[in-house]
Amino acid sequence: MPTLTKLYSMEEAATHNKQDDCWVVIDGKVYDVTSYMDDHPGGDDVLLAATGKDATDDFEDAGHSKSARKLLDKYFIGELDETTVPEMPELKIYKKEQPKDFAQSCIDLTKQYWVVPVSIITVSIAVSVLFSRKK
Structure with missing residues (x-):
């Protein structure tokens, strides 16, 4: 029997933005990184700055290793409900x-x-x- 993955809204994930309760959203997945705050090589402030938004670009820009990406599995708690992500306004490009x-x-x-x-x-x-x- 397949396990059901819990869906979280962006608003709910954004409320977990403190040192003792920290969630981040990366690639449409929600991670509870509270227990990793003290161990994060970049410091806890980097993780706190990534809360309340889609932190995929921040994660990718930091150039994380394969082992760091594998470590994410340990903190996975559910999927992001994509319908709760606010739409970004369309950029207009003028020639x-x-x-x-x-x-x-x-x-x-x-x-x-x-x-x-x-x-x-x-x-x-x-x-x-x-x-x-x-x-």
């Missing part, structure tokens, strides 16, 4: 507008920044020519 051709950008900048100096020089030459004729 950035393609930049102009590099050569055209350089020409545009050149025009923009040389118009004023060239205009000033042209006016200066015109004024000096007019004053030189009067003398």
